[in-house]
Amino acid sequence: MELTGAPTKAGTAKRVAWAVAKTLLRAVSLVLAATLVAFVLVSLSPVDPVQQYVLGADAVSAEQREAIADYWGLDDPPVQRYLNWLGALLRGDMGTSLLYRQPVAAVIAQRFMNTLALMLTAWVFSGLIGFALGCLMGMWQGSWADGILRRLCLALSSVPTFWLGMVFLLVFAVGLGWFPVGFSGPIGMADGDVTLWQRLHHLALPALTLCFVSFAGVALHTRQKLVDVLQTDYVLFARARGAGRWHILKRHGLRNIALPAVTLQFAAFAELFGGSILAENVFSYPGLGSAVAAAGLNSDVPLLLGITLVSTLFVFTGNLVANILTRVVDPRTRVNGA
Amino acid sequence: MDINAAPLLEVDGLWVRFGRTRGRFAQGQLEAIRDLSLTVRAGEIVAVVGASGAGKSLLAQAVMGLLPTGATMGGALRYKGQPLTPKRQRQLRGREMALVPQAITWLDPLMRVGPQVRGGDNRPQQAERQRAVFARLGLAPQTERLYPFQLSGGMARRVLLSTAVIGTAQLLIADEPTPGMAPGQAAEALGILRQLAHDGRGVLLITHDLELAVRFAGSIVVFYAGTTVEEALAADFAAGPAALRHPYSQALWRALPQNGFEATAGSQPHAGTPLPGCLYAPRCPLMTAACTQQNPPLRALRGGMVRCIHAT
Numbered sequence: 001m002e003l004t005g006a007p008t009k010a011g012t013a014k015r016v017a018w019a020v021a022k023t024l025l026r027a028v029s030l031v032l033a034a035t036l037v038a039f040v041l042v043s044l045s046p047v048d049p050v051q052q053y054v055l056g057a058d059a060v061s062a063e064q065r066e067a068i069a070d071y072w073g074l075d076d077p078p079v080q081r082y083l084n085w086l087g088a089l090l091r092g093d094m095g096t097s098l099l100y101r102q103p104v105a106a107v108i109a110q111r112f113m114n115t116l117a118l119m120l121t122a123w124v125f126s127g128l129i130g131f132a133l134g135c136l137m138g139m140w141q142g143s144w145a146d147g148i149l150r151r152l153c154l155a156l157s158s159v160p161t162f163w164l165g166m167v168f169l170l171v172f173a174v175g176l177g178w179f180p181v182g183f184s185g186p187i188g189m190a191d192g193d194v195t196l197w198q199r200l201h202h203l204a205l206p207a208l209t210l211c212f213v214s215f216a217g218v219a220l221h222t223r224q225k226l227v228d229v230l231q232t233d234y235v236l237f238a239r240a241r242g243a244g245r246w247h248i249l250k251r252h253g254l255r256n257i258a259l260p261a262v263t264l265q266f267a268a269f270a271e272l273f274g275g276s277i278l279a280e281n282v283f284s285y286p287g288l289g290s291a292v293a294a295a296g297l298n299s300d301v302p303l304l305l306g307i308t309l310v311s312t313l314f315v316f317t318g319n320l321v322a323n324i325l326t327r328v329v330d331p332r333t334r335v336n337g338a
Numbered sequence: 339m340d341i342n343a344a345p346l347l348e349v350d351g352l353w354v355r356f357g358r359t360r361g362r363f364a365q366g367q368l369e370a371i372r373d374l375s376l377t378v379r380a381g382e383i384v385a386v387v388g389a390s391g392a393g394k395s396l397l398a399q400a401v402m403g404l405l406p407t408g409a410t411m412g413g414a415l416r417y418k419g420q421p422l423t424p425k426r427q428r429q430l431r432g433r434e435m436a437l438v439p440q441a442i443t444w445l446d447p448l449m450r451v452g453p454q455v456r457g458g459d460n461r462p463q464q465a466e467r468q469r470a471v472f473a474r475l476g477l478a479p480q481t482e483r484l485y486p487f488q489l490s491g492g493m494a495r496r497v498l499l500s501t502a503v504i505g506t507a508q509l510l511i512a513d514e515p516t517p518g519m520a521p522g523q524a525a526e527a528l529g530i531l532r533q534l535a536h537d538g539r540g541v542l543l544i545t546h547d548l549e550l551a552v553r554f555a556g557s558i559v560v561f562y563a564g565t566t567v568e569e570a571l572a573a574d575f576a577a578g579p580a581a582l583r584h585p586y587s588q589a590l591w592r593a594l595p596q597n598g599f600e601a602t603a604g605s606q607p608h609a610g611t612p613l614p615g616c617l618y619a620p621r622c623p624l625m626t627a628a629c630t631q632q633n634p635p636l637r638a639l640r641g642g643m644v645r646c647i648h649a650t
Contacts, residue, residue: 142407232443233439233440233441233443233444234443234444234445234446234447236404236444237437237439237444237445237501238446239404239431240402240404240431240432240436240437241431241432241436241437241457241501241505242428242431242432242433243432243457243458247458251446251449251458252446252449255446255448255449256446256447256448259448330448331448331485332447332448332485332487
């Protein structure tokens with residue numbers, strides 16, 4: 001941090017260029033590493049993609065199987081196959097999904113919107129509810145209400161997503177019949193005919209599940225952060241100057257906990273993605289999460305690598321936004337020169 | 339100092355205890371302050387001098403009503419003659435009684451300095467007052483736009499003091515306002531406090547620095563192991579050990595570098611270690627069998643107060 005004199009314009013431009021280059025380098029190496037790991041894992045899988053492909057069709061001869069394997073390049077050595085995929089990717093071709101028999105890019109594009117709607121809903125609500133609840137718990141830290149809420153949050157954040165999803169499914173869809181049991185629209189209806197209301201109705205339960213497993217963590221984190229802030233010298237001093245509870249929360253509390261909370265929320269994209277895989281499978285929701293599970297189980301290498309690529313970039317973007325926010329919003333890292 | 343001025347703050351027989359749990363069921367009490375008495379009048383600086391761990395900071399928190407949870411207190415606190423109840427403490431905090439912040443950590447790191455000094459008051463008069471105070475303390479006008487981390491040490495000290503100057507508080511409590519400062523800086527900070535006392539405010543200065551206390555305070559309360567052992571005029575300390583009453587005060591005087599730099603053997607008993615007699619007895623050159631019987635009461639002697647049966 002420079003405290004004396006403003007940095008020159010050229011210096012700033014150079015620093016920004018260097019930062020962008022470093023970020024790009026990181027993104028590329030991360031994508032390479034993630035797709036490589038996914039590829040190695042799926043190569044070790046005992047599932048034979050040709051067997052999955054011809055499933056149910058008994059009349060496929062050994063020669064025909066050989067032809068399919070040859071057409072997909074399955075007989076090439078693994079290194080060759082990975083490099084082939086990488087080369088095609090550089091030409092803008094993500095390959096064709098063996099499972100859906102469509103270009104991978106098309107499958108992802110179609111499903112990404114569903115997943116995005118699901119994650120965004122859960123992300124916004126878990127953030128807002130968790131933050132508000134955390135503030136209340138922190139302000140009345142040590143009270144009986146805080147004790148009960150804290151235990152509830154701990155219990156909720158220990159509950160597996162798929163289990164909570166099944167409970168919600170049993171209670172709200174099967175038992176009470178308030179929500180459909182699965183999919184993103186009514187069964188048998190063409191995708192174009194599904195109304196917005198029907199989409200939201202189908203989105204509600206998976207989003208609620210995702211929201212429930214993540215807001216508890218946000219609340220506990222916010223609570224701890226606020227408790228820390230309330231023990232600082234500057235809050236003691238504010239109290240000595242006659243400030244009340246709400247005044248302190250408004251003036252010092254929010255100011256000091258908002259930034260870490262927002263940062264954490266962006267950095268939580270990875271957990272959100274992991275949770276959505278489980279939630280989408282429980283609710284048969286046609287998003288990236290259910291597609292990646294299907295791709296893994298059927299050894300659909302192009303689709304698996306494609307989704308790995310997209311989700312890695314998604315999580316990377318979340319973390320990048322968190323980093324940039326920290327640098328831009330916090331005056332201690334933003335202000336250059338007095 | 340005007341002896342006849344009505345007292346602002348009277349502390350009479352104050353004690354502060356902490357409940358603590360020993361093992362699973364056995365409950366114990368830790369007595370951090372016992373039988374502390376002092377008086378602060380308008381226009382004077384009263385210094386409470388004692389070693390670290392004597393419970394000095396708890397005194398400030400007890401007067402302000404900001405004791406940490408788990409602490410209980412007793413004894414009489416009076417402000418302008420009226421008892422200081424928790425409700426009254428809430429009403430007076432920041433209006434009549436103010437704490438002088440100790441260090442830069444007492445300011446919110448994410449808030450500009452100007453609005454912090456102004457407190458929650460957003461009226462334009464308050465902003466003008468803040469600018470006037472900054473000017474009086476020699477702070478440049480643009481200082482109000484800075485964040486705490488951008489302040490230099492000297493600027494920070496003045497900004498901290500400005501929070502006390504801007505308010506209307508009659509009683510200022512400064513808890514260790516000078517640690518880590520060079521002698522010149524500490525003198526500058528205390529000089530500002532003395533100006534405030536000249537303006538008619540009462541200042542309770544809590545410090546471990548006897549030398550500064552003698553230079554700036556009117557009277558000095560010597561604090562040992564959570565209790566008052568002597569109340570003397572600062573002039574008595576300036577005069578030397580013969581003018582002092584308690585053996586601990588005399589030992590403090592002799593420990594000053596210019597008076598021989600003599601350390602006394604032993605150390606202050608831990609808070610909560612129950613001693614039946616005088617708390618200073620184990621280190622005292624005047625100790626007799628009578629000293630270990632009971633803690634002597636505070637008594638008047640030569641215009642001051644002392645807690646010692648041998649003092650003459």
